[in-house]
Amino acid sequence: MDKSTIVCRCEEINIDEIESAINMGAHTFNDIKRLTRCGMGPCQAKFCMNLVRKIISEKTGQSLKDIKPPRMRVPLGVTRMSALASNKASSVASVFGESAEEGETDHEEEL
Numbered sequence: 001m002d003k004s005t006i007v008c009r010c011e012e013i014n015i016d017e018i019e020s021a022i023n024m025g026a027h028t029f030n031d032i033k034r035l036t037r038c039g040m041g042p043c044q045a046k047f048c049m050n051l052v053r054k055i056i057s058e059k060t061g062q063s064l065k066d067i068k069p070p071r072m073r074v075p076l077g078v079t080r081m082s083a084l085a086s087n088k089a090s091s092v093a094s095v096f097g098e099s100a101e102e103g104e105t106d107h108e109e110e111l
């Protein structure tokens, strides 16, 4: 792949920027995230995580299984402000994939 190939589409970070961060001492996804913003986009690294981990593995010689995914921040999906403001824990879908409160529709239908 060309060094200008975009790895993180959300933050427009290319391979060269990832490798530069590794050359500066980054050895974890979170290190790269802090240096480049890679993984901080709307998808929260869902698209770039495995590619970045593979680059880290290749450049540092670490086993792929030893490179942890980046720290995730909630909410992990589209969430209506009214759901957050209602102060009902069950009105916001769980980060573990549980469904929203019974009778509540998918958030995207209301947008």
Ligand code: FES
Pocket (backbone or CB within 6 Å): 007, 008, 009, 010, 011, 038, 039, 040, 041, 042, 043, 044, 045, 046, 047, 048, 049
């Ligand atoms: S592709 Fe990297 S944060 Fe979305």
